[in-house]
Amino acid sequence: MTISTAPHKPQKTGWLFPFLRYLGRNKSLGIGLVILLILVAFTLFGQFFVDPKDAYPLSVPSKRPPSWEYPFGTDFYGRDLMAAMVVGMWQTAFIGVVAGGIGTFIGVVLGFVSAYFGGWVDASIRTVCQILTPIPVMLIQVVVAGSLDKRSVTIFTMALIVVMLAWMGPTLVIRSQVLTMKERQFVSVAKLSGVSDMGIIFKEILPNLLPFVAAAFVGQIFLAVFAAFYLAVLGLGPLREPLLGNIIWLAQSQGAFFNGWWWWPIIPSLGMILILGSLALINMGLDELSNPRIRRSE
């Protein structure tokens, strides 16, 4: 005599809504992703609106303050800063993804080898990391970049210089995670049932490590963009390219503030703050995602 209600239908939930709801809770991840998406859209769609050639010297009238024609103004050498920002951000993203990707890859491989096989391999990898960590990496990169022929430095060499001494962080993180993972029960079970070393690494441990790998990747992108920016600000970048750090270095060596060309250093600085800020926020958000223990106390 009970009135049967409509049969209970399993609610169809896509991945999008839970994801958005999670972003609402994890504010730093959400805000960081939004800023990053805007920047990516700017540099992607910007390619259609500006002429990439205007990002190089002697293409537009020089020293114009921001106006309708040149929204970000033009610099002393005759670059359109709007075009320079579009091209420069694209190059920055390239350096970040290439250097971050290679660094994370080396870190994951070395971390796995070190933790999984142990013994003298582990000891030597750990010692090398311990010796290299206190050495200020940025300064060694200055030596590397300084000893290269400045005419042959390209965006890609910048990425390689940056990654050369930046794999120790992910190595140590992945190593410690694999060490704890190795002692878990599911790994012992797999081992006892005769799964090979490679099988355990790729099928059992790696999938569980993905959040940490993702966090390490974003962290490496942040460090790579940071390091490439510092090298460029010191005048060690590929001088012709409109990398944001290069533009600031040029503005500073021409005394932009003394001469009243304030927009020249300010525009790339704001762009860099947005890039690094969004990456730092995403990094904080991912930390919270992969390690719920450090959730905020409020």
Place this chain on the structure above:
Amino acid sequence: MISLILRRLGFLMLIIWSASTIIFFIPRLSSVNPVRERFAELSRLTGYAPDDLEKIVQSFNKQFGLDLPLWQQYIDYLGNVITLDFGYSLNRYPTTVVELIAQSLPWTIGLILFATILSFIIGNLLGAVAAWPRAPRWLRNTALPFVLLMGVPPVLVGVLLLFFVGFQLKFLPLGGAYSIGLLPEMSWSFALDLLRHQILPALSLVLGSIGGWVLTMRGMGITIQGEDYVNFAEHKGLSGHRIFFDYYLRNAMLPQVTAFGLALGTVVTSAIIVEGLFALPGVGTVLINAIRANDFPVIYGIVLFITISIAVIMTLLEFLYPLLDPRINNE
């Protein structure tokens, strides 16, 4: 105790050795010859191209010992590193690299000390207050903007400060160590002028580094709150002031000093770049000028000098731990 000191010193030697080895071999792997590079630049600037350039390069190679076999150069070099002899500047020839560093080092040390002490004090106080349950709400939230500034490199903070404070408001000078036309002398007006030129560089270093101290101190403060000895102190009726400084800050000091040691490399790099931005006559400006002029011995000398100093300071900090925390006795 003695074995521990020896082990630490051995590790220090290992760090110095590997840094100097990297700095020795990297330039020799590259195809650029500093002497030839320098002459090429001279002839570009003056229009004078010597016919027998190769002969000149060879005689320079002989003078600097670059014609010796690589292993012998390496051993000589290690000997020079131990005696802190980094050779001559190519650009300002009779001056040695050590003299250049000695001239500019006081400026850099002054800037770093001033900025670090300031941000350490402000950051730790703000962080402790942010975790302190009895603090008013507005005071707890003052820490937030500094945490947001953490990801921003100090040199960018410097550009923004230059724009707003130096360029728009014209409060403070745009760069240099003291006003053009002034001679260094011991007088109040000169000291004041000097200080005015240091404010913006120091501020750009301080603003970005407060956030790190705030975050760790706040985390530590929150964990310490739950500890029995703090509860006991509260129930004993100790004043909030006493608990804050003696029970709270004191216990958080050790991890903070460790963090300081780890952050030292970043702090020095940032300081160098900020100096370049503000054209202060410190090590950073010497380095940037050397990069601009292809003055290779100066670049390598400065990098090596900074690396060694950081390694030495980090080792000294480790010996300080037992003083900061009597529970550690280095056994």
